[in-house]
Amino acid sequence: MKFNKEIKNELIELLEKKNIGLEGNILKIIDTSDDPNFAKYVEDCKEKDKETRKKRLDITKQVQEKNKELLEVNAENERIMEELQSTLKEVEDAKITFEVQNRELVAWKQDNERISLELQQEMAKSELARIEAEEAKTAAVNDLDVLQKKKQTELIGNIVKIALGVIISIGIITTFMYILALLINKDTQMIGSTWSNMLGILLTNAFSIIGTIMGVKYSGKEDKE
Amino acid sequence: MIDSLMLVDDENLFHLVFEDACSLLDISLSLKSLSSSDEAAKLFEKWFKGDGSDKPECVFVDLNIIGSSFDGIELIRKINFEYGNNVVIGIISSSNEPEEQAKAIQAGAQFWIIKSDDIEPRLEQFKEDYEGYKNRTAPFKVYK
Numbered sequence: 001m002k003f004n005k006e007i008k009n010e011l012i013e014l015l016e017k018k019n020i021g022l023e024g025n026i027l028k029i030i031d032t033s034d035d036p037n038f039a040k041y042v043e044d045c046k047e048k049d050k051e052t053r054k055k056r057l058d059i060t061k062q063v064q065e066k067n068k069e070l071l072e073v074n075a076e077n078e079r080i081m082e083e084l085q086s087t088l089k090e091v092e093d094a095k096i097t098f099e100v101q102n103r104e105l106v107a108w109k110q111d112n113e114r115i116s117l118e119l120q121q122e123m124a125k126s127e128l129a130r131i132e133a134e135e136a137k138t139a140a141v142n143d144l145d146v147l148q149k150k151k152q153t154e155l156i157g158n159i160v161k162i163a164l165g166v167i168i169s170i171g172i173i174t175t176f177m178y179i180l181a182l183l184i185n186k187d188t189q190m191i192g193s194t195w196s197n198m199l200g201i202l203l204t205n206a207f208s209i210i211g212t213i214m215g216v217k218y219s220g221k222e223d224k225e
Numbered sequence: 226m227i228d229s230l231m232l233v234d235d236e237n238l239f240h241l242v243f244e245d246a247c248s249l250l251d252i253s254l255s256l257k258s259l260s261s262s263d264e265a266a267k268l269f270e271k272w273f274k275g276d277g278s279d280k281p282e283c284v285f286v287d288l289n290i291i292g293s294s295f296d297g298i299e300l301i302r303k304i305n306f307e308y309g310n311n312v313v314i315g316i317i318s319s320s321n322e323p324e325e326q327a328k329a330i331q332a333g334a335q336f337w338i339i340k341s342d343d344i345e346p347r348l349e350q351f352k353e354d355y356e357g358y359k360n361r362t363a364p365f366k367v368y369k
Contacts, residue, residue, distance in 0.1 A: 024253050028226070050249060057245035059341055064238045 002031045008038045021045035041124070156213050163209045167202045174198045227253040230279035233265045233300065234258070234317070235291045239340070243317075246294070246345050257281060260295040262300040269308040281312060283355070285338070288318035288325060295307065298325070298332045305333035313358040319368070330365050338368040363367050 015021040022045045044166035178195040181188045230253040240258035245254050259265050260346050286297035297366040301314050315336035318330050326337050335358045338347050347368040357363025
């Protein structure tokens with residue numbers, strides 16, 4: 001690219017008076033081979049442009065670095081936030097689990113209390129049944145004892161009745177035979193002695209039986225006591 | 226010096242850094258900066274269908290272009306295999322993954338510049354190697 005003399009002078013004057021010069025890649029395509037003054041102008045502009053670009057590049061790099069740091073911080077913050085949210089979720093999950101477990105424990109406790117109460121009631125019933133059973137057993141034992149005594153008494157009564165019956169019967173028969181012998185004038189010596197012996201024996205035996213019975217009766221009373 | 230250069234990068238601040246660095250190092254005369262690979266693909270499609278006289282000579286593409294439908298490697302593949310090739314093209318990224326670099330080679334990338342705070346020395350090396358890329362004699366290179 002080539003400029004005419006007038007433009008070149010205007011550009012040089014603008015740089016000298018107002019410090020305004022050409023910038024950028026246009027400086028790289030300007031032909032300055034025929035004008036040393038303008039070549040110096042272009043070189044000055046290039047230097048100025050280079051300085052400006054260096055400064056801008058440094059600043060841009062700094063901004064880029066800061067930007068990168070901010071992005072890293074932001075990423076770290078996001079990571080921490082995610083961790084916090086994750087932890088919060090875990091805590092909430094744990095809270096829900098605890099609540100569920102707590103509800104289960106309360107239900108379990110209530111069940112236990114109910115079962116314990118039922119057990120106590122059953123134990124009370126069982127104790128009552130045991131007492132009733134013991135009482136029934138005692139009653140049964142007593143009934144058996146009474147029955148045994150009754151049977152015994154009945155047996156004794158029967159023995160006494162039979163024995164007395166036998167004694168009285170023998171006594172009556174012997175007495176009848178003796179009286180008959182007396183009435184028909186038969187020899188009574190033998191029947192008389194027999195009658196008296198028999199009566200004595202019978203009486204003795206009768207008293208012996210009674211004595212035995214009484215003895216057994218008293219013996220049973222002592223055992224019972 | 227490269228006549229025209231294109232940068233496709235989602236980071237606008239890097240546009241400024243790249244522009245100033247290129248200007249200071251006298252790498253290119255003109256620079257066009259784009260923020261999305263879709264926009265770049267559209268332009269290349271237009272140039273491919275038209276005369277393509279204002280097509281850039283060299284293209285720098287970021288690997289991950291946030292907000293775009295496809296990444297930098299896919300853009301390179303499209304430019305090389307769908308839109309007529311004929312540009313020096315490579316990746317400029319903070320990533321240094323060999324797997325990604327292998328994919329970039331497959332897509333036709335010629336270089337890989339690691340993006341960092343001190344980009345100027347790498348661009349200076351690239352400037353020295355540029356003729357090799359232009360005449361397709363230089364192998365794929367990673368500028369670390």
